[in-house]
Amino acid sequence: MTTTVLKPRAVESVVAGLATRDGAGVKLTRVLTQNLQRRLDPFLMLDAFGSDQADDYIAGFPDHPHRGFETVTYMLEGRMRHRDSAGNEGLLQTGGMQWMTAGRGVIHSELPEQVEGRMEGFQFWLNLPARDKMCPAWYRDVAAREIPEWAGPGQRVRVLAGAHAGVVGAVQREATEPLLLDVHLEPGACFERELPVHHNAFVYVYRGGTQFPSGCTVPAQRMAILRNDAGADGVQLRAGEGGARLLLVAGAPLNEPIAQHGPFVMNTEAELVQAVRDFRSGRFVQP
Structure with a gap:
């Protein structure tokens, strides 16, 4: 093959990730953890999940909020249903991807539509620049063939x-390119x-x-x-x-402050406080 890379990057470190459970008990490995957010800016998180045992995934991720970033879910195998407070709904299937911009706030659920077999895939959290953190929520399904x-x-x-x-x-x-x-x-x-x-x-x-x-x-x-x-x-x-x-x-790194409180990622502590207030007052449920 023709070589176009003349000076390849070296490997800085090799990371195993952290075995954990999230949502209503989904078994996963958190590969990109919070302590790596600055190093791997603009990526905030990478979760890898994969199991043949339904008990490891069947409870899924019931309704939960997000603000200030984007989620990208890529399914290697399985079926998962997305619904959100902006009125979007989609079925993520083998080989497909879902891209959601939480923006100023959205509540969504991701629930398996299978009771047996393998479910495997990844979810990324991709940061938004400060100017876009309060943009309207957005969602797109991308089928495997697309x-x-x-x-x-x-x-x-x-x-x-x-x-x-x-x-x-x-x-x-x-x-963020x-x-x-x-x-x-x-x-x-x-x-x-x-x-x-x-x-x-x-x-x-x-x-x-x-x-x-x-x-x-x-x-x-x-x-x-x-x-x-x-x-x-x-x-x-x-x-x-x-x-x-x-x-x-x-x-491309944003090189901006990162302030995170659970499912909210903003630039300052004051913005996080406001995010919690807005969620509790029901402002995330507006289309």
């Missing part, structure tokens, strides 16, 4: 957001992608394993945070003997 794909030697790339090799993804955002790629690699296949040096970036391997040019090996269920080295122009990696499936995630 997610653009690119294929190369030994690789297939699903472009969830941003663009890759001329293929424009399902969603674009001007302020998110790049979300689901990369499928055959055994020994190489993958590379140019990245702006100032963008924060990480790789989450969810099947198989990968090796970076430095020799760093990243197994499944691990996140590799990529260094922001001066002059580094992208990422290069090679799949292991069993192949690999991974997420490449990158974005």
Whole structure:
């Protein structure tokens, strides 16, 4: 393959994530935890969930509020129903994505529509710039067939957001410029992608394993945070003997204060206090 990345980024650290439960008891791994929010700005959170046992997911995520950021849910396998206080409803199914802008406030639920079988996927929290935190709520379902794909030697790339090799993804955002790629690699296949040096970036391997040019090996269920080295122009990696499936995630940092209280992410403590007041007074239920 033609090499376009001349100085690949090194791996800064490899993160295992924190096993926990959220919602009404859904079992998951919090890969991007709150202590990494500044380092991986504009991404606030990444949860990975996956189980064949219905008791691990069946209770789902009943009604709960959000303000000040966006949620991106990507389903590898399973069925989950979304409903929110802005009047939106959608069914997230295998291979699909849901993108919700909480903006000034929304209450939503995410509940499984299956009682057996595997449910597996990811949810990202993507920050909004201060100027947009009080924008109207917004929601979009993206079915599996609507997610653009690119294929190369030994690789297939699903472009969830941003663009890759001329293929424009399902969603674009001007302020944070998110790049979300689901990369499928055959055994020994190489993958590379140019990245702006100032963008924060990480790789989450969810099947198989990968090796970076430095020799760093990243197994499944691990996140590799990529260094922001001066002059580094992208990422290069090679799949292991069993192949690999991974997420490449990158974005432009907002470099703004982050104030979080549970499901509210603002810029100041005063804004958080107001968010709680608005939620309790019923202001999140307006379309």
